[in-house]
Amino acid sequence: MGRDRTLRLQFGNRIEVVCVVGTRLCTDVYGAAPADAVTFAVKHSDDVEVEIISDGQSEHAPANGGKQWPLDPKTTLSIQMTRPSTEANDNKVTVGYYGENGGHPIDQAGVFLTGIEISLDVDADRDGVVEKNHPKKAVWTWGPDGQGAVLLVNCDKENPYTGKEDCQDDKVFSKDDLEDMSRMILRTKGPDRLPPGYEMVLYIPLSDCDKVGVFYLQNPFFGQRYIHVLGPRKLFHVVKYTGGSAEMEFFVEGLRFPDAGFDGLVTINVSLLEPVAEVRLDRGPEACPRPLSELHGQGIPQTPIFTDTVVFRIAPWIMTPNTLAPVNVFVCSVKDNYLFLKEIKNLVSKANCKMSVCSRYMNRGDRWMQDEIEFGYIHAPHKGFPVVLDSPRNGGLEDFAVKEILGPDFGYVSREPLFEEVTSLDSFGNLEVSPPVTANGKEYPLGRILIGSSFPLSAGRRMTKVVRDFLYAQKVQSPIELYSDWLTVGHVDEFVTFVPIPGKKQFRMLMASPSACYKLFREKQKEGHGEAVMFKGYTGTDTKRVTVNKVLSNEVMVQENQYVQRCIDWNRDILKKELGLAEKDIIDLPALFKMDKQGKAMAYFPNMVNMIVLSRDLGIPKPFGPIIEAECCLEQHVCSLLEPLGLTCTFIDDVSSYHKQLGEVHCGTNVHRKPSAFKWWNVTP
Numbered sequence: 001m002g003r004d005r006t007l008r009l010q011f012g013n014r015i016e017v018v019c020v021v022g023t024r025l026c027t028d029v030y031g032a033a034p035a036d037a038v039t040f041a042v043k044h045s046d047d048v049e050v051e052i053i054s055d056g057q058s059e060h061a062p063a064n065g066g067k068q069w070p071l072d073p074k075t076t077l078s079i080q081m082t083r084p085s086t087e088a089n090d091n092k093v094t095v096g097y098y099g100e101n102g103g104h105p106i107d108q109a110g111v112f113l114t115g116i117e118i119s120l121d122v123d124a125d126r127d128g129v130v131e132k133n134h135p136k137k138a139v140w141t142w143g144p145d146g147q148g149a150v151l152l153v154n155c156d157k158e159n160p161y162t163g164k165e166d167c168q169d170d171k172v173f174s175k176d177d178l179e180d181m182s183r184m185i186l187r188t189k190g191p192d193r194l195p196p197g198y199e200m201v202l203y204i205p206l207s208d209c210d211k212v213g214v215f216y217l218q219n220p221f222f223g224q225r226y227i228h229v230l231g232p233r234k235l236f237h238v239v240k241y242t243g244g245s246a247e248m249e250f251f252v253e254g255l256r257f258p259d260a261g262f263d264g265l266v267t268i269n270v271s272l273l274e275p276v277a278e279v280r281l282d283r284g285p286e287a288c289p290r291p292l293s294e295l296h297g298q299g300i301p302q303t304p305i306f307t308d309t310v311v312f313r314i315a316p317w318i319m320t321p322n323t324l325a326p327v328n329v330f331v332c333s334v335k336d337n338y339l340f341l342k343e344i345k346n347l348v349s350k351a352n353c354k355m356s357v358c359s360r361y362m363n364r365g366d367r368w369m370q371d372e373i374e375f376g377y378i379h380a381p382h383k384g385f386p387v388v389l390d391s392p393r394n395g396g397l398e399d400f401a402v403k404e405i406l407g408p409d410f411g412y413v414s415r416e417p418l419f420e421e422v423t424s425l426d427s428f429g430n431l432e433v434s435p436p437v438t439a440n441g442k443e444y445p446l447g448r449i450l451i452g453s454s455f456p457l458s459a460g461r462r463m464t465k466v467v468r469d470f471l472y473a474q475k476v477q478s479p480i481e482l483y484s485d486w487l488t489v490g491h492v493d494e495f496v497t498f499v500p501i502p503g504k505k506q507f508r509m510l511m512a513s514p515s516a517c518y519k520l521f522r523e524k525q526k527e528g529h530g531e532a533v534m535f536k537g538y539t540g541t542d543t544k545r546v547t548v549n550k551v552l553s554n555e556v557m558v559q560e561n562q563y564v565q566r567c568i569d570w571n572r573d574i575l576k577k578e579l580g581l582a583e584k585d586i587i588d589l590p591a592l593f594k595m596d597k598q599g600k601a602m603a604y605f606p607n608m609v610n611m612i613v614l615s616r617d618l619g620i621p622k623p624f625g626p627i628i629e630a631e632c633c634l635e636q637h638v639c640s641l642l643e644p645l646g647l648t649c650t651f652i653d654d655v656s657s658y659h660k661q662l663g664e665v666h667c668g669t670n671v672h673r674k675p676s677a678f679k680w681w682n683v684t685p
């Protein structure tokens with residue numbers, strides 16, 4: 001630590017000071033000397049170390065005072081305690097001043113010292129245990145060699161009788177609530193009591209009071225009680241000094257995620273305050289030290305003589321890519337999706353994960369499970385849990401996340417714009433994340449977030465700023481903005497997805513591709529299947545007979561799809577660059593689009609890229625492509641691309657329940673996945 005503090009000696013007086021072990025008192029011997037003094041000597045007790053510093057040279061002063069040094073304006077004494085005191089004022093330094101003829105001192109200045117050890121401790125080395133006095137606990141750094149403690153936003157809800165997250169109140173509901181918090185220990189060692197007027201105060205800056213909460217465990221042996229000591233409206237807390245060797249245990253919770261204007265760091269300080277009067281003179285009562293409580297509001301504050309600081313970073317909200325194993329699949333039950341639910345259920349049982357069906361009562365007819373929420377998680381060395389991000393889109397599913405997902409060890413966060421208009425691009429089908437990648441020499445071990453926006457030059461729709469700001473501020477999955485406004489619905493999941501390659505730490509990026517579809521159809525035409533019919537068994541009102549020849553000869557459609565392909569390619573190029581992908585990493589899935597009256601695109605047949613990925617099991621929108629030799633040539637083609645990678649394709653009929661309403665399987669489902677094994681603090685953002 002090596003923190004220095006100036007102490008002014010006064011001849012003829014005895015000063016009493018508290019010295020924190022590890023800090024030094026710097027004393028000007030010359031200024032305190034009587035006029036006719038020319039040399040000085042120093043005597044001190046055993047637990048004190050005194051150095052005479054003169055012209056950059058330092059010399060140990062022997063305890064017995066046997067040596068005299070010339071008085072010089074540039075000479076100072078450096079005093080430190082080597083161990084904590086057992087009693088107040090149990091150590092002493094005496095400076096004797098001598099005149100021309102040496103012999104007896106003509107005057108003396110004395111300091112009585114009380115040594116105390118103070119350290120505010122956290123888990124700065126991120127191993128889940130609070131160590132003692134980590135040298136870098138006050139400086140938070142990223143990466144495998146970094147250090148600094150981590151806080152979770154206590155955004156789950158242990159209390160079944162409230163609708164709010166745990167961090168919204170200043171109570172500890174249960175042991176489980178406490179486990180979400182980070183431990184902080186204030187260790188002190190010293191005499192039974194501090195000299196009168198000294199106090200220890202724990203405090204946070206004003207700017208952090210809405211971001212962090214601290215609880216103190218009172219009386220850990222009988223009937224534990226947790227007292228809220230710091231947080232909103234509580235900027236400081238006077239800590240009771242108990243003497244001897246003491247460990248006071250605190251529990252710290254995060255209240256807010258990193259966001260625009262908040263980098264995620266919070267600071268907690270402990271200071272030892274000294275009363276105003278260092279010197280006890282008999283000049284009347286005003287010179288007597290008084291406790292902090294009396295001084296408040298009276299204009300004579302105590303001064304901090306020692307401060308110890310710890311810094312926490314609030315854990316970011318992290319998204320989970322398709323390459324992570326599924327835990328639970330969420331889907332809505334609506335009046336017309338019974339068969340769809342059955343097919344999803346079959347898929348889920350193959351993939352061996354759970355499935356939660358959101359009831360009609362809860363979803364109020366809103367079937368777009370993907371759009372309302374995004375699953376992610378938060379993680380600290382001591383604990384982690386999933387957290388759902390609620391989108392600003394508020395359909396029938398508006399209350400779903402709070403009512404049915406928020407709970408013990410399942411957190412909740414949302415961002416809603418105050419003024420900006422919410423558009424379709426604010427739905428979370430427009431918020432995806434890539435698997436881990438390395439691009440342009442930079443590693444993204446947690447992948448990169450993908451959001452759809454408008455074309456840089458156009459004044460189109462864009463995801464609302466509050467959500468974008470939130471996503472960028474999490475730092476560890478550096479977002480990429482794509483161009484999705486060319487679509488009627490405008491979601492990135494309409495043209496890109498990712499699939500794991502089972503057994504390998506690899507993935508493929510799948511993209512919707514009109515040109516792949518035309519290529520396939522032309523091949524089929526050449527093979528003599530031009531009259532093969534699409535949309536067989538297609539539920540709904542389209543009864544027109546559509547053949548391969550008809551599709552290929554529709555000039556309007558050809559042109560529209562050329563435009564669509566260009567929009568997709570624009571994104572393809574960004575993705576290749578920003579995710580560091582090569583052509584071999586990308587698989588083009590046949591797709592066709594048609595334009596709406598506003599010139600925006602929507603899928604012509606069920607858009608296969610909009611699939612649900614459950615490890616090796618893919619639930620793909622059944623495309624109802626041309627039937628050739630009793631087989632759908634689109635399905636057959638896609639299987640030939642994906643099954644050699646070890647993936648299993650299941651085609652799910654979503655026509656009447658989703659496709660006709662401009663969504664597909666992915667839009668109608670949502671997957672809570674296992675967190676990444678990679679620890680986010682090891683990222684270098």
Ligand SMILES: *[C@@H]1O[C@H](CO)[C@@H](O)[C@H](O)[C@H]1NC(C)=O
Nearest residue numbers: 203204205206269307308309
């Ligand atoms: C906490 O202490 C550090 C130095 O240790 C200081 O920079 C910071 O300003 C202090 N915080 C407050 C709120 O005083």
